[in-house]
Amino acid sequence: MLRNRIPPMAALIAFEAAARHESFTLAARELFLTESAISRQINALESNLNIRLFVRVKQRVVLTRAGRLYSEQIRASLRAIERDTLSISAHGSGDGSLELAVLPTFALEWLIPRLPGFYEKHPQIRVNMGVRSNPFSFNEEHFEAAIHHGKPVWPWATSELLFGEEMVVIARKDLIGNSIRKASDLLKFPLLFSTTRQESWRQWFDAAKLPQDTVPERSVGFEQHSMMIRAAESGLGIALVPEFFVPKTAWDNGVVRAHPLSIPAEDSYYLVYPNNMRHSGPLEAFRAWILDEAQRFAQTLPPRSQGIS
Structure with missing residues (x-):
């Protein structure tokens, strides 16, 4: 099975540190291990991969060509794991960030001018925005919610009315x-x-x-x-x-x-998010805030433009 080919995480962490410093001594100091412990992890990793990752040159270790390539790949993978871990940890708290897909003019003229009010209430959350003008699959994008204009039809997602226009x-x-x-x-x-x-x-x-x-x-x-x-x-x-x-x-x-x-307009604006995201702390905070802002804004619109339920 695939997992049998994945080296132990401890060995990968030791290798990444040693490769970054090109020094077992500095890697050991960073990871609060002994130099011999780092050496054992590297030897085990080389045996697992059946390839040399370091060679010794004048009493120092130098990455081989394969070792340098592998170190870049492992470093990127460890950073991705760290980002994913921070992201999933934020789902159960009020901290973290929200990845939001927006319509450009809506964001410029309505959302962004109101965001200071959101940050006053939730200074620990950041809303990162990217432009998407058409519906997309949340499974294929990094976004966790979207502002949508059109019919409230989005597969495997919840659409909550904001207002019309x-x-x-x-x-x-x-x-x-x-x-x-x-x-x-x-x-x-x-x-x-x-x-x-x-x-x-x-x-x-x-x-x-x-x-x-x-x-x-x-x-x-x-x-x-x-x-x-x-x-x-x-x-x-x-x-x-x-x-x-x-x-x-x-x-x-x-x-x-x-x-x-x-x-x-025939259509209205909606906040859309995947059905499995309601447990996210950042999303829930943003959802409560924008629905409240939208309700107050809708009251300033002509009755026929306040949205369709």
């Missing part, structure tokens, strides 16, 4: 002037759209009672809402975006509501 039409005032008096006037300008929500403008057209065959002559797609907002702020066209994503700096820089009609 109101979509508004924005543009630079000096781009549109006073030329927009009715919904169809928007078609005079390039319409900026989200490549991840390509039906948003069609939904707005329907709400504005424009003909079903309405097609803008010019349109430009962006993957992230932050890019769309920046494009609208730069005068590239008219954007349909979640209102709470538009930063104060954009309003201060000449961005205005290009049309009074707004629509609720």
